[in-house]
Amino acid sequence: MSARCTFKTAGPPRERDVLVFFGSNYSYPIHQGVAAFAGEHGWHLGFRIQSPHDEGLDVEGWDALIIATAVRASLLRGLLGWKCPAINLSASPSEVKMPRVVGDNREIGRLAARHFLELGYWSFAYFSLGTRESESLRRAGFQDELGAAGQAAVYCCLGSQDGAAAACSWKNEKAWLSDSLKGLRKPVAVFCFNDLLAGHVLDAALDLGFMVPEEVAIVGTDNDPLFCERAAVPLSSVRHDLFHLGYHGAEVLDGLMTGRPVPEEPVLIKPDGLEIRRSSNHFATRNRALMSALRFIREHFRENIGVEDIVRATSLSLRGLQHAFQRELRRSIRQEINRLRFEYATSLLRDTELAVSDVAAQCGFQSLEYFCRSFKSRYGNTALAFRRAAKACLPPAASLVKSALPIPREVCPDPWVRRQVSSDLPVRRPGGLRVSSELAT
DSSP states (O other): OOOOOOOOOSSSOOOOEEEEEEOSSOOHHHHHHHHHHHHHHTOEEEEEEOOTTOOSOOOTTOSEEEEOSOOOHHHHGGGTTOOSOEEEOSSSOOSSOOOBEEEOHHHHHHHHHHHHHHTTOOOEEEEESOOOHHHHHHHHHHHHHHHHTTOOEEEEESOSSTTTTTTSOHHHHHHHHHHHHHTSOSSEEEEESSHHHHHHHHHHHHHTTOOTTTTEEEEEESOOHHHHTTSSSOOEEEOOOHHHHHHHHHHHHHHHHHTOOOOSSOEEEOOOOEEEOGGGOSOOOSOHHHHHHHHHHHHHTTSOOOHHHHHHTSSSOHHHHHHHHHHHTSSOHHHHHHHHHHHHHHHHHHHOOOOHHHHHHHTTOSOHHHHHHHHHHHHSSOHHHHHHHHHTOOOTTGGGOOSSOOOOTTTSOOHHHHHHOOOOOSSOOSSOEEEOGGGGO
């Protein structure tokens, strides 16, 4: 098989023709990352998606190849005689030897486990549809982090081998999900391999009459807004940093084309934190009165409510409810109300152009002066400074991107904002958590 491989020349680098090949799953953020690097370095990108009728990978005339998502093994075997640079960004290893840049799937699992442990859960489950490398590594990371805390997770897997789950009908999958959820101790923290499966778990839990997140808390992976934000209960999700996976993958490929050393082991791209939405924004408790109080606060915190309103929503006295909050959440009722109000305020500052006074009013604060003073005390900066930092969110080299592909904040969130927006949970750790405006919907 012939291909142009004349790129190692003296003088300024010439334009490259690079083919980006996607398997059955297209990834927009990976494509964005590759396009960002290509825009900086004068590459021309071609684009192909695997077809069921493809009998081989046509790489004739290309300088280099990027395997962006999992491709059938039979197609990759056609590269065995190809001498030009290629890189694999998919979650699946290939029998064809080529450098790999992949997500750190173990860390994805560990991050989900830490989130649930901070929320006080003691019953856990991991849901996946198969046993591919990425699914197994996320499970291993989840189990490892739980094991270090003296906990363990129930493993719920529909497919026993690659392709088994894909061939399963929705009817069978729904029955499996229902049976699995019924058998779990409640309240249970469920980590799902991806957002699509998290949405299916959510639907099954609601169909069974379980409260989400009070009885079943759910976290997915990929933070896909199409799945997460419009779900019946907006889904929390680990932010798999696919943009930088694509960007760094293109950078490694550039090294191959210019003769620089390339890593022999897969390069791991760590997740970009965890986006907290309603599906997991709940402290685990068996205390029904406390559960009712937390639900009332979450549903009404934007209104002018007081401690007395919350007491009336439960079966406890004021003293009994105050004691329950301090014993299980280690904070007062008023602190819990303000926690949700300030989390919602940060999302409005980040995602809207509302005046600070309107933000304060929509979050339930009756005094603008109190809101501004408390915000600065809580986050170390004024509301306007916080907004400027959030609006300045740009991925590396974004200003140099010549591609027509936009770079949404969901793919490249601002790390300063993540450090400042704390969950205020009893056990805290720096960074990694960002709270969505969907919490208040």
